Amino acid sequence: MKQVRFWGTRGSLPVALTAAGVRRKVVAALRGASGRSFASDAEIGHYVDSLAFPAAATYGGHTSCVEIETGGPDFMLCDLGSGARPFGLSAMARRAGGAPQTFHVFMSHLHWDHIMGLPFFVPAFIPGNRVVIYGSHLELEAALRRQQEKPSFPVDFSIFGATMEFVHLEPGQPRDVAGVSVTTMLQRHGGDSYGYRFESRGRALVYSTDSEHPLAHAEHTDRFVEFFRDADLVIFDAMYSLADSISVKADWGHSSNVVGVELCQMAGARHLCLFHHEPVFDDDAIEALLAETRRLEEITRVDAPLRISAAYDGLEITL
């Protein structure tokens, strides 16, 4: 595994930056540039790069979809949220000479925001391509077929020209996929979800979204600490504040930045990436969440520092 690329990072449903939101960013950028002159586009670029992330960019965007670049010819993907649409187009653009492509897709669960991208996943329409969809839910295939049935969608699953395959993963039993060892673990979420641990060439990546952590159960915590153990990157559902996640939003199946930091610290993980952002959060709110999480890590640090990021559509992290 070489790199992780985020195509969809928002929880529950896609969020678009509005015209008013863009205007606020432009106003802020122009205010910051007041009195300055730029001799070239490069200088403008340097200035834009100096702005805070919310002033010059956006977290997005699409629902869950994360690409794992293995260094091999096959594509690996976690979840088929709406981010699968831009990922599919990018994969097509990367196709060398029209050669068939193979996609290994790992599903955390079958809720709408994690499967809604499949009907718009262009590589699945291309004859010769192979799409292998892995998961631990017994109803995996049925759920994906059902979302394309009438009256929910006009184009039936049978329209796909690619070979569509489904593979059941038994939790706790590692499976080799394209040179990567893949292990799933049951998580607490309505209808169940599964976390993934990917290991290859001494690198470990954990994808743990839509996962609630019942804090009173020590054995649950121990299980996750072991699953996260020494991971180079943990992609973690940090949708709610800790207070919300154990009060008004208890049993909603999501977690917090605070629990993410604690689990990663206990596990000796190196990098925590906040993921599955609450759709009501704007860019400033997510940026503030990131700053607070970094501060929490700083004031609670015991051993080596834990790097903290907030995922955004387009973020690339080298493993």
Next chain:
Amino acid sequence: MQIATRQLADTALVGVVGRVDHRSAGQLEQALAPMMARVGSVRGAIVLDFSGVEYISSVGLRVLMVAGKQMRSQAASFAIAGLQPVVAEIFAISRFDRVLAVHADVPSALAQCSASALAAWQAAESPAGPSSPP
């Protein structure tokens, strides 16, 4: 972690010292359980003196959330006082400062929860001691 309790009129003042983390949170939960039953039955209050707490984890915060919820259900008061700066930051980041009554110090918390408990605390803390003549 160390826990010491003083009864002030209708209020239990609970001094907590050390780390409230995954290892020790259960100890705090067990200490609070009988107190909540007793104080709650008379609609009194529990005030946690956190001035000696240097760290609290999510598991410890959950104990506070559960206790606060149970006290509210009994129309009793539950407050936390004297957060050290680091612990105050953890409360803010976790948003617990928005769901629990947090006060700068013990007298402020007592003033909010029970006038009789505040009077008892002031009498006990005065230089002359609680039994001195007026």
